[in-house]
Amino acid sequence: MNETSIYDVAVIGGGHNGLTCACYLAKAGLRVVVLERRHIVGGAVCTEDDLIPGYKIDVGSSAHIMIHLTPVVRELELEKFGLEYIDCDPFAFAPVGEGEAVYFWRDVERTCESIARFNPTDADAYRRFVREWGEFNEGVFEAFLKPPTMLNLGRHMIFRRTKTKTDPAEMTRKIFAPYGQIARETFQHEGLRAALVWLAAQSGPPPTMAATGDFLGWHSMIHRSGVKRPRGGSGALTQALAKCLEHHGGEVRVSAEVERIDVNNNRAAGITLVGGEKIAARRIISNAHVQTTFLKLISAENLPGNLAARVRAVRVGNGFGMIVRCAVAELPDYRAAPSGGRASDCHQGLQLLCPSTEYLERAYADYLRGRPSEKPAALAMTFSAVDPTLAPAGRHTLFIWGQYYPYQLANNESWDDIAGREADKLINVVNEYAPNVRASILDRFIQTPLDLERRLGLLRGNVMHVEMDIDQMFLYRPLPELATYRTPIENLYLTGASTHPGGGVFAASGRNTAHVVLADVNSRSVAGWLRRGFARKQRA
Template structure:
């Protein structure tokens, strides 16, 4: 622990994965860094706890997608610090509408890294036309999605976005030049419109739309096409789940940080920013400890940062009002004595990735419509994950952990109903929805832990239960996130304060990109190479001490 009044080069507020990524890059560059966290658990929404004796349960995210395409795991050598991913392969499964039927309706959809295997599954379930179309879709959207990955790695300025997306129109792979208008239609259009242009099977469209909707918006909204197009990258690198739980990532980041001399303090988060002469000079923690630093990286919610700044918040921060939405989803963590069993499907085909339990986009549209009206979904649409199928560190023999995610549950209900009173019944409805596809699942459930939108806010400091911090619609992405004035990771009018986390570009999900970008901005602002500057500072300090 940093002694009271001790100076460091940088303080990071929040031990979520973005905060830890920022801290690691700063410490790697030679800065002295401390991360302060109010929670007693490391990792924020990327954390795992022993929920029941011998049972490790994730508190937030479980399947890690974007970070596996970011290069961060490799740049920080996190495997050397204990991170080991289990590939989710097959990465997606959508059940057959009529299991046992000898025709296509009796065939499930299984999305594997192996594109040939995926296309064979699509051909059996949806016909050869859609299988051929999917193969072409991956060929077209692979380069486009890699451009999105490149854009996520940098600040969202015009030059950076142009550098990422300009090459997309060029002829490649025997394909002619793509007119800019066609690219604009695809990227600015809705996911539903994109799916309708490419495929005929509603089952296939529903599975891909349910995957795309995990970013937040329904696939009927403009600008959601790229969220569907991301599936093309999963045939290169699938989602992964760290051995031992999602918190394996943040534990590895902590070990990496400590190896470079950084530290993490839990249970004593920032209470306010220290400001002198219009510049940030450090933080005061909840215990009254003062940590002096010329750099503060706030990797918490942007509105929490505003509160920490208090009267010192400049107009860009004081007036920030990004759209938070009205909740996002509800999570049921189930301890079971058996895994979900989908009729006619081998466990290895169904249980390693995302169980996309939706067969028609009308189900998604209805759930979203209910959410907009402030109602509970009349028909819950579940997404299930059961990583204990491959990871025996999560539960004792004979037991399993199954996570069931239900999307579009309002934080504030139109009828004023109390979430604490509703938690049990809504969890039971989600479990029953899974049981409708995997008969007998409800009977396997032994214990439940339910995270309502209210509980997500209370447990993980996710305002209004929004796991993305700020809505992920087109008007809240890239240079508009969290607001145009704050989109560059700096806070205009309060030098020394930087922003990271899901409130900033590129948004929610497990990516680490905003933490890395914030660290790069800090290092660029310091001018000299950070390691050189830090070493010079230490030398000056020793010389002064020898007088």
């Protein structure tokens, strides 16, 4: 085969981590191609304009938070490729009682003022909470931006010096406690507890699960990152990444579904697309789900040792959420923040609709029985209030995420049969807080856990790929032998939400993987240079 027809790197999957990884590699001078199964790049960070005519509808993540704690946007100069972020401040709003609400602003003191209106003691507690957990999570985040080796975890998380006089033993206890318990210990007002607990639940684990304390503590970092939206929809990020990749000489191919990764003698040798086309590449990076990568794209006989069994045992879970994307005539008119359906502070960011921790726990109990929650917790988002390009003039978008919803249902029910019923139920929850919502809906697009799997390749509807439990995080995500992005198959790498640091609009995994690949490329180049030098010396 002609050397010019061989890519240095082929990336399977055009999600934001795959594209991020590809951009760094192309920027470093490698010849890179990204292969995307769908007709559009983005994966779970994608916006489409043909789902509801006249509206731009996200099909995956909508709020961009953690990527703003990374240097990705700056390092890849994504503004040059059309990316413009809108700051949503306040970043969250939550009704906390009859006619009362809390607003979470980027500014901690302004947030404390909001809390003090209904509980001054909790305002002081919140200030301490943000300071204590924020300092701890600075170290966690530094660890997120590197491969999860014992050295990196120890340096940034375990042996890191802190400014505040936090008792290390007490902090360790909080980390290993359930986040619902930490909320009860820290705050008095149940409405405030519920808002923070519901935000912590977005990664899946319930408030009663052990070793989830930092799911609550992570809230402190949003005061640093904010909640932001790309103008034009969530997919504007991945569109900018694709343009960045092409600018640096990389290629993006859509409607290019991978049938298999070709492996010879435990070495990834290339890719075969559906239809038979062969793609030759020196290195292959899979941005697909870990189980898709190793149980579908690679033949079992090509997996070393007991890798197939270990990958099969990775806990994907049973889904946990669904979303209804609505076109609406007006914005929610919340009882706790009357606005007449017009844009107000409450519509800027995340609208947290969960009255109590017990309410969320009951929703999870329904889920454990294989049933959709009778009373789901709802997270409403109305980003057309800050970005008019998403909807026709005078109209708006309303996205409603709810938990908990199992992928595999009890009682022989089918998601295709009950999707409408469950969408109505979720809309009714929002309508209890904003009575104009149900009547304002013009059209809707429903995504059940099954729909998330079908459209986006999110197995069993888990938007985090695999469960975010402590034994599947850091150097155990998804398995120790896959945690640092290299795999037991030579020249094959794994990136994306299946790997450290996990799901969400983050891009850290893609960036980390690129650095690992470049280190391997450079070490091999040095080794080759030394071998050639030694051979010349021997001939002399």
